[in-house]
Amino acid sequence: ACDDGEMVIKFSHVTNTDKHPKGIAASLLQERINTEMNGKACMEVFPNSTLYDDDQVLEAMLQGDVQMAAPSLSKFEQFTKQFRIFDLPFMFKNINAVDAFQSSDTGQAMKASMTRRGLLGLEFWHNGMKQMSANKPLNLPTDAAGLKFRVQPSDVIKAQMEAIGVSPQPMAFSEVYGALQTGVVDGQENTWSNIYGQKFFEVQDGITETNHGIIDYMVVVGTDWWDSLDEDMRTQLATILNEVSTERNAAVGKVDGDARQAILDAGTTIRELDAASRQAWVDAMMPVWGQFKDDVGQENIDAAQAINAQF
Amino acid sequence: MEVAILFGLIIGLMLIGVPIAVSLGVSSVVFLLVLSDTSLASVAQSLFQAMAGHYTLLAIPFFILASSFMSTGGVAKRIIRFSIACVGHLRGGLAIAGVFACMMFAALSGSSPATVVAIGTIVIAAMREAGYTKDFAAGVIANAGTLGILIPPSIVMVVYASATDVSVGRMFLAGVIPGIMAGLMLMITIYIMARIRNMPKGEWLGWGEVARSFGDAFWGLLLIIIIMVGIYGVPGLTGAIFTPTEAAAVAAVYSFIAAVFIYRDIGPLAGKDGHRNLTLLEKPKALVTAFFHVDTRNTLLDAGKLTITLMFIIANALILKHVLTDEQIPQKIASAMLDAGLGPIMFLVIVNVILLIGGQFMEPSGLLIIVAPLVFPIAIELEIDPIHLGIIMVVNMEIGMITPPVGLNLFVTSGVAGMSMMRVVKAALPFTGVLFIFLIMVTYIPAISTWLPTLLMGPEIITK
Amino acid sequence: MAHGYKAKGPVGRFVNELEETIIAFILGMMTLLTFINVVLRYLFNTSMIWVLETVTFLFAWLVLFGVSYAIKTTSNLGVDTVINLFSARVRKVLALVVGAICIGYAFLLLKGAWDYWANFANLPQTTGRWFPTGFEEMRATSYRAWYGVEDIPLPEILRFLEPLMNEGEEYEKLPRFIPYVILPFGMALMLFRFIQATVRVWTGEATSLIVSHEAEDAVEDARRAHGQGD
Ligand code: NA
Numbered sequence A: 001a002c003d004d005g006e007m008v009i010k011f012s013h014v015t016n017t018d019k020h021p022k023g024i025a026a027s028l029l030q031e032r033i034n035t036e037m038n039g040k041a042c043m044e045v046f047p048n049s050t051l052y053d054d055d056q057v058l059e060a061m062l063q064g065d066v067q068m069a070a071p072s073l074s075k076f077e078q079f080t081k082q083f084r085i086f087d088l089p090f091m092f093k094n095i096n097a098v099d100a101f102q103s104s105d106t107g108q109a110m111k112a113s114m115t116r117r118g119l120l121g122l123e124f125w126h127n128g129m130k131q132m133s134a135n136k137p138l139n140l141p142t143d144a145a146g147l148k149f150r151v152q153p154s155d156v157i158k159a160q161m162e163a164i165g166v167s168p169q170p171m172a173f174s175e176v177y178g179a180l181q182t183g184v185v186d187g188q189e190n191t192w193s194n195i196y197g198q199k200f201f202e203v204q205d206g207i208t209e210t211n212h213g214i215i216d217y218m219v220v221v222g223t224d225w226w227d228s229l230d231e232d233m234r235t236q237l238a239t240i241l242n243e244v245s246t247e248r249n250a251a252v253g254k255v256d257g258d259a260r261q262a263i264l265d266a267g268t269t270i271r272e273l274d275a276a277s278r279q280a281w282v283d284a285m286m287p288v289w290g291q292f293k294d295d296v297g298q299e300n301i302d303a304a305q306a307i308n309a310q311f
Numbered sequence B: 001m002e003v004a005i006l007f008g009l010i011i012g013l014m015l016i017g018v019p020i021a022v023s024l025g026v027s028s029v030v031f032l033l034v035l036s037d038t039s040l041a042s043v044a045q046s047l048f049q050a051m052a053g054h055y056t057l058l059a060i061p062f063f064i065l066a067s068s069f070m071s072t073g074g075v076a077k078r079i080i081r082f083s084i085a086c087v088g089h090l091r092g093g094l095a096i097a098g099v100f101a102c103m104m105f106a107a108l109s110g111s112s113p114a115t116v117v118a119i120g121t122i123v124i125a126a127m128r129e130a131g132y133t134k135d136f137a138a139g140v141i142a143n144a145g146t147l148g149i150l151i152p153p154s155i156v157m158v159v160y161a162s163a164t165d166v167s168v169g170r171m172f173l174a175g176v177i178p179g180i181m182a183g184l185m186l187m188i189t190i191y192i193m194a195r196i197r198n199m200p201k202g203e204w205l206g207w208g209e210v211a212r213s214f215g216d217a218f219w220g221l222l223l224i225i226i227i228m229v230g231i232y233g234v235p236g237l238t239g240a241i242f243t244p245t246e247a248a249a250v251a252a253v254y255s256f257i258a259a260v261f262i263y264r265d266i267g268p269l270a271g272k273d274g275h276r277n278l279t280l281l282e283k284p285k286a287l288v289t290a291f292f293h294v295d296t297r298n299t300l301l302d303a304g305k306l307t308i309t310l311m312f313i314i315a316n317a318l319i320l321k322h323v324l325t326d327e328q329i330p331q332k333i334a335s336a337m338l339d340a341g342l343g344p345i346m347f348l349v350i351v352n353v354i355l356l357i358g359g360q361f362m363e364p365s366g367l368l369i370i371v372a373p374l375v376f377p378i379a380i381e382l383e384i385d386p387i388h389l390g391i392i393m394v395v396n397m398e399i400g401m402i403t404p405p406v407g408l409n410l411f412v413t414s415g416v417a418g419m420s421m422m423r424v425v426k427a428a429l430p431f432t433g434v435l436f437i438f439l440i441m442v443t444y445i446p447a448i449s450t451w452l453p454t455l456l457m458g459p460e461i462i463t464k
Numbered sequence C: 001m002a003h004g005y006k007a008k009g010p011v012g013r014f015v016n017e018l019e020e021t022i023i024a025f026i027l028g029m030m031t032l033l034t035f036i037n038v039v040l041r042y043l044f045n046t047s048m049i050w051v052l053e054t055v056t057f058l059f060a061w062l063v064l065f066g067v068s069y070a071i072k073t074t075s076n077l078g079v080d081t082v083i084n085l086f087s088a089r090v091r092k093v094l095a096l097v098v099g100a101i102c103i104g105y106a107f108l109l110l111k112g113a114w115d116y117w118a119n120f121a122n123l124p125q126t127t128g129r130w131f132p133t134g135f136e137e138m139r140a141t142s143y144r145a146w147y148g149v150e151d152i153p154l155p156e157i158l159r160f161l162e163p164l165m166n167e168g169e170e171y172e173k174l175p176r177f178i179p180y181v182i183l184p185f186g187m188a189l190m191l192f193r194f195i196q197a198t199v200r201v202w203t204g205e206a207t208s209l210i211v212s213h214e215a216e217d218a219v220e221d222a223r224r225a226h227g228q229g230d
């Protein structure tokens, strides 16, 4: 609990505190702020959507009722459509390319792109590359055609699913496991950590390692609150947050790999794609780029591709 | 300390006659404004999100609507006829049939008071005619009606699942065996009492009547199959067709069709003033007019009204939950309890006591919304199965419904039987005792709740 | 229907009819939309993606609109065992206190609802923590009419809102101020009905703000619900 006189920073997120990349990072941030800024500031973390879910938290932040959050990047598409670049399929080769893009001038500019809407991005947090799973083997995109996939609410992801003939189904996250298990929906896409954490692998035929997209987060604050802090406080917070982000982003590959291994150990089939079948997925999904080119900006796509070439 | 004042305020307000929903809401708002920096706007957000952000709670209006169509549409009376045909000839047969009918209606309806209304109105009158005392009849039905929330589908289970993020489908499965057990225990108790007190018995009407009455009730009972197959699928035949929430909507639409087009007790095809029912061929425009018929509108309105009053309580309980979370109360309580070295057995005793006391004042769903987040983290820490905990809570809520001062089933039974509430309480007491023994069994034998869901859906996964 | 409640005068009857129709209509729409989506998904392997969110909004509308109707018809649950111990005089005083508390509650919620909704409609929130002390000065971040919902596309018929509310920018999704408007509207109605209910207690027309379970109404209700009444 916070002491009197300390500035309270409420951080609301939607995962557990000790297994999910976001939860681990938030817990580390809390620990460091509460020791290093003891007496000045104090962070309270509200995990597992106990206070707000990803959508409500941004409303609450604009209202001033919560100070920090790290929603999935899809949530910022409402604020600036540029963020759709992170949902476009096969935009980034791997998580290192994502990291490099986010650290580039283009990526850094995106953090400040929502200030007119009242939000300021401070750091990107990684989760990982998305994989596909269904209740039947998926090797080629044609295997997925005609199936029903649960998707996050995002126009890009809907379009991506429709491009491979999958019927996208919106569904409350808490219902997904049951729906996959009983066959109300056939499949889903997610990162290794999420597939492991939510135990989706138990109720799917196997996981296809498509690495076709990413799930990442951005730590945001309300501009009104951030601007109201005195300079020292702001600098110290930003520094701690930056160090935590660097540390946890560097470690995310391990969290991801551990989750993948645990899924394998549980006896689940993981299907790796050879070059030809991977190309089939790329070809099937690429038309989606054209659909959202104007929203994202061709120059941003070019920047991402230039970075991809280095990895 | 602040928490004690908060809960004191809530109870105090309730006792002077402030509506339950307002007692919860106004206390939370005052608590929030005094103790935190959080804005009043956040209360409005919680209020809106109570409905818009809790997709699973949508099952509530749909299940309420389904049971409205089922009881106005004549399903209840057909189920009762079938029950009487099956067990009416035993000593105390009509009472046993009443319990059996409550069990079957409970499998169609998600609510206990709805079960009492549907079955009680007919069975209590019939029992009086057959020579049972009014008190005995009312006591039996008030108790058997509580099975409405234990036998799936169940509104209270939906609320628990929503508050703790466990699977609704799994909760529903977990209620099947306890529901049947509780029903059997009530029937056996009645049978023993009937033998001792030499209560009336009906005539055996033959297998023909069993078959005929089953045929007549078939379209209503089919809904049980539709819900179960829809939610769980049939191995080798079909996967599941809908989520539990969608199942509720399908149940509502099916009940409408059964009531208006099959049984035709209500709607445009219903025969007025003793005339026979029309067929769809005689009045094909009914396919359209049924949707706008005054009976349809009134059933929708009744279900809507019940939904509104129930959800108003739940929404205010969610405001309270938000305020408690905002002040980090659950963590404080959890760490206090764990620091005290609480073991699973003691913990379950405490949960039962809290719920039994809380159940005296609160409407079940609202109470669950408040208590579940407080005790759930501790239960996980103590490795108590969340599904098991859920069933314990539901059985507690059943008992709360038949104990004063706030007992929804008491209110409804006193209305249906035309008796004072205290007289119903006394009448219900012996059977409440049975439920209490059942609660102890359910609390300390987890397998009663967890065996079936584990068998059909695999072991419970805890993602925390 | 409206058991136990009789509307007075032609206006009262019209309003009552309207309220009841809206409640029945919203619940009917929620059910049908959900059902249709199940059919589309299972039989036609497709679905209308906006349905889920629409139904959750309708659910919120049903309850937030309907609360005032529940107050009007005295359908809210409460505990009357204790107050029934007192004399009629004391009961009336208590009921007036209860009315005052309910009015205070509705008032706070109305302020909260306005504050929550206002910025989504480019309008100023009120200042003051408990009671409105004026209107805020609008800052750049106070204009949030650009904020759309998650899944429901903007119906073409509402395109006229774009120049009015969104600086001419295109809305992809329904702006949030539309679903959220039920908050200030519903809470204002709630306040109005609580005031009315308290006046009814004052004039002796009613004895409490909660449903009284010992009343003959309940019996009547149950009978009628079962189709045995008239
Ligand atoms: Na039930």
Ligand code: NA
Pocket (backbone or CB within 6 Å): B359, B360, B361, B362, B399, B400, B401, B402, B403, B404, B405, B406, B407, B408
């Ligand atoms: Na009670």
